[in-house]
Amino acid sequence: MTTPLAGIGARIRADLEGHIQSGDWKPGHPIPAEHALMAEYGCARMTVNKAIAGMAAAGLVTRRRRAGTVVATPVAERAVLHIADFAEESAQLGLPYRHIILARHVVAEMLVVTTLHERGGEPLALEERQIALATVPQAREEAFAEAPPGTWLLRHVPWTEAEHVIGARVADATLAKRLAIPRGAACLTLDRRTWQGSDLITEVRLTYPAERHSFSGRFGEARR
Incomplete structure (x- = not known):
């Protein structure tokens, strides 16, 4: 009763x-x-x-x-075999998106860019990326004002091969502040590298609050 x-x-x-x-x-x-x-x-x-x-x-x-x-923002179930475009995904969900360039500098001919992605007014992911200027020299002067680095690369540089590694990390004070989560909270990480032929294009680590994200993939037995 x-x-x-x-x-x-x-x-x-x-x-x-x-x-x-x-x-x-x-x-x-x-x-x-x-x-x-x-x-x-x-x-x-x-x-x-x-x-x-x-x-x-x-x-x-x-x-x-x-x-x-x-x-809450809907939990994003991310396909690990897909190179995501945050702006496009947000549009599909009907949520506003923006990116903030937190840092940008060149080290040993690698453009190092740190970007915060937000969806629906809430931190979505922290992107820590390096772009090989030998392969993508036009990135040296790019401000990434109109599109974040990942989206810009997808639009301007065709890739032929990619690899990724899924992991986890605990949020330190800096990461917790950027993602608006408690210090010590669990986070998911996706480390990815892409190539054009044998030339490295970029390597990136994306860090997501674990409580709001999951990764998924669909696989099948290869046909003989």
């Missing part, structure tokens, strides 16, 4: 989820504060907290320390 307390919690969650599923509240939209929900539904803070905690566990909302609770 459902108790009145449980019934109120279920109603709170159903109402909040209704706004999300209908599209009224987009990713990044703030969820009403707990004290406001307490007043609206006439219940204890624990009831509100449990309802929101259940939504967080289901991946519908993201709780941010000192910033409140917001509608």
Whole structure:
């Protein structure tokens, strides 16, 4: 038998989820504060907290320390055999995208670029990339203002071979700040290198908050 307390919690969650599923509240939209929900539904803070905690566990909302609770960005299931275009993926999800160049310099004829990708107003991934200027000399003067380095390379430099390695890392203070996650949080990494014939084009490490991403691939037995 459902108790009145449980019934109120279920109603709170159903109402909040209704706004999300209908599209009224987009990713990044703030969820009403707990004290406001307490007043609206006439219940204890624990009831509100449990309802929101259940939504967080289901991946519908993201709780941010000192910033409140917001509608979560959909978890991105990434195909590991595909070279991603963050802007294109974001457009397919109907979410705004932007990139920020954090650092750019040349070391031993390698252009080193650090880029932060954001989707729906939330950090998506940190990109640490090196571009071989011997293969891509035009990158030396490129500011990557219109498109991030990965997208620019896909548009301007055809590749013939790629390799990738999936790994994990723990967020240090700098990474945690850039990705807006707690220090010590788990992150997924994708290290990738691409070539044009025998010439290296680029090598990159992409770091994603593990709670918001997964990698996937589909494989089949080679035909004999």
